[in-house]
Amino acid sequence: MSNLNEENNILRDTVREFCEKNLDEKKIEEEKIDNNINSLLASQGFMGAKISSKYGGSELDDISYHIILEEFSKYSPSIAMKIFMINSLYLPSVINTEYESYLQDVSSGKMNVSVDFMNNKYKLEYGNNINGTVENILNTDSENIVLFDGKTTIVNGPFKTREKDFMGFKGLKFGSIELNNKYNVIDKNSRKEKIMEDSYNDLSAIALGIISGAVDKAMDYSRVRTVFGAYLKNYEPLVFRLSEMYSKENILRSILYSNLDKYYTFNFAMNSIVEIARFSVNTHGGYGYFKDFGVEKFYRDAIILKSVFYGNSELKQLSNHVYSEKLTFI
Secondary structure, eight states: OOOOOHHHHHHHHHHHHHHHHHOOHHHHHHHOOOHHHHHHHHHTTOTTTTSOGGGTOOOOOHHHHHHHHHHHHHHOHHHHHHHHIIIIIIHHHHTTSGGGGGHHHHHTTSSOEEEOOSOSOOOOEESSSEEEEEEEEESOSOSEEEEESSSEEEEESOOEEEEOOOSSOTTSOEEEEEEEEOEEEEESSOOHHHHHHHTHHHHHHHHHHHHHHHHHHHHHHHHHOEETTEEGGGOHHHHHHHHHHHHHHHHHHHHHTTTOOHHHHHHHHHHHHHHHHHHHHHHTGGGGGSGGGSOHHHHHHHHHHHHHHOSHHHHHHHHHHHHTSOOOOO
């Protein structure tokens, strides 16, 4: 049974209204998330959703946070990813360290930050400065970045960046960062594995928003598009399949907001997201690949979300959880 209450439903309506009034999803994809959007997100408390009120954050509970991620993902998965990086990755990286005070500027939108969650290997040199190149950074226009290079390291900008094209989350700048910067070791151990594992439900909320946005687009299109004189919604094979997708969306929403096992929720979300987003594109026919219809971004972002955050490492964690012991895989 869902744990949502009246306050949660009010929050959902508030986020939805904010998106409808303030976000141009096509403009975000083409021109990136700008300072104006950052300021708007910060002013409404979205940027610091999980950050302590001591640092100007909203200090929301998990359910409220997941509602925010879900609703933003329906309009702009890029904005949801930005909020996720701050609250699910950066916050636990700096919490209980001397750099915790940075959260004040982060929650207010004054400081743009990133966390390198894509890389596993580095060729970096440490001296007075940290030197080297880190590839595949999302949100390269940051003033501060956390690296997980066998330990947890915080590096202050400005950075020399080289922007690249990236298939997903196009509202965020992507590329490489060339480092010759001051750095500090936050933790002699890497916090990455625990942080990523703790973020399973947060990622499931983003996946749910993408799924919901894709299903809505497909269902709306089926009501207005005619083929051979009949609306798509009258073709049984398509409608049966869409209804199946809709049921999966609602199953995921139910288990996410019922505090069921995060490992099973995450696995269900990752195994549903690409299938549903792809079918939504196919429902639109050739038009599904046109940006004007607003559905192709869900497919792109679904593929990236799954490929980056779900692989053998996550399946090993799921298996260890199922067996209630750490397995030695062959």
